Amino acid sequence: VRSSAASDVYKRQALLWRCVVMFKKILVPVDGSEGSWRALDTAVELGKKFGGELHVINVIQPYNNAALLAVPLDHATVSQGNSELEKIGDKVLEMAQERLSTYEGETKFSLEVGHPSERIIAMAKKTGADAIIIGSRGLSGIAEFFLGSVSSKVAQYANVPVLIVK
8 A cells, every 4th residue: 555655646746847847948929819818827827836937939920922922012012011010029029028027937038930830839949948838819810710720730740748728
């Protein structure tokens, strides 16, 4: 009976250790949606509990020639649109910084350019993230229904655990 109790204690300690390690470096993609703010709040709680570092990213998907084949726009218009997207991305990161102003752990913020799910997965590898915490729905709206959500693609292809927050 004693060895069974000792085994249970060992299993609980091992599980707790995995949780501690899992939440040491947390990647949190934010896009300004309510879902992404809930994911950030969840990351804060886990980060506080396990002493984790939070790396918050915003990914902008610029206009490119392939996306604009049906709508011919000149280079200046495309450049202006991309510049506006960067300003919006910077604003979202500012909002995230404000929300994390009382977080005592380490925080990092970055603006990424490219396809959201691909950039999130690449940043998880680059930063050595132990986990990704992401909102279940972002700002993509109806396109998400047809193209597949960013969160489901991240969950499917990431090499680290992904927590999807509703």
